[in-house]
Amino acid sequence: MVLPVKIFEIKGDANLSVMGQKLKDFREEEPYEMGDGRKLTLVTEILDLKQDEEAISGSFSRDFARSRLFRREAVEALVTEEAPFWIRPFKGKVFLMVMAPSVARGVKKLLTNHIANKISEVLYGKVGFIVEVRIPDDSLRRLHESNPQATKLIWFDDIDIPSIEKLCLAGSGLADTSLYRDYLQHGRIWYVVFEVQRRGITVGVTRNGVVTLFSKSTADEFIKYLLKDLLGLIQ
DSSP, X not given: OOEEEEEEEEOSOOOHHHHHHHHHTOEEEEEEEOTTSOEEEEEEEEEEEEXXXXXXXXXXXXXXXXXXXXXXXXXXXXXXXXXXXXXXXXXXXXXXXXXXXXXXXXXXXXXXXXXXXXHHHHHHSSTTSEXXXXXXXXXXXXXXXXXXXXXXXXXXXXXXXTTOOOEEEEGGGGGOHHHHHHHHHHOEEEEEEEEETTTTEEEEEEXXXXXXXXXXXXXXXXXXXXXXXXXXXXX
């Protein structure tokens, strides 16, 4: 089971009551003509909106057309994708957490980024009020070094060795302390996959706030983990 969530920070005025009302009223319709001449309406809206004194949650729903090959011919199909989201204050900041499908090439970043920008437009009239978060590489380093045996994988980027863009440590390489120190001299930790032993789950965390759950769990339990353990790492 893979559950990827991308975390954003809301920089605008974050009155939950006002935000909830604006999100509740949001709906966009776009006329669309199929290749066979049929005229349809594509809808973007927020479903299942819930709000209490501490949080807002819902599902961002978007219709779009997609072409797929069928017997070597392009076939047009309409698809609706839904991405659950949560808005939650934490220590003086307000965060938006968006869950998106995981595909062969990774998290659908365009979908999560699109949702962040669209919600910014809904709440504040323009994009730029909801931004990507940053988790310092020092925080990821401390995650690994606090319990190296729990780490499954480390990716390094910003490499200063010519013609090398990324370095990776996995398996027995993680136990090689000298190799790990050497990699730290040449780059920064971008991505860490580690086991959260007290919760019995395995997660991956990137510096730009993409957190992926690789263990069996529910969405609600995963979000609780983010609230209790991960949001405190954000710069």
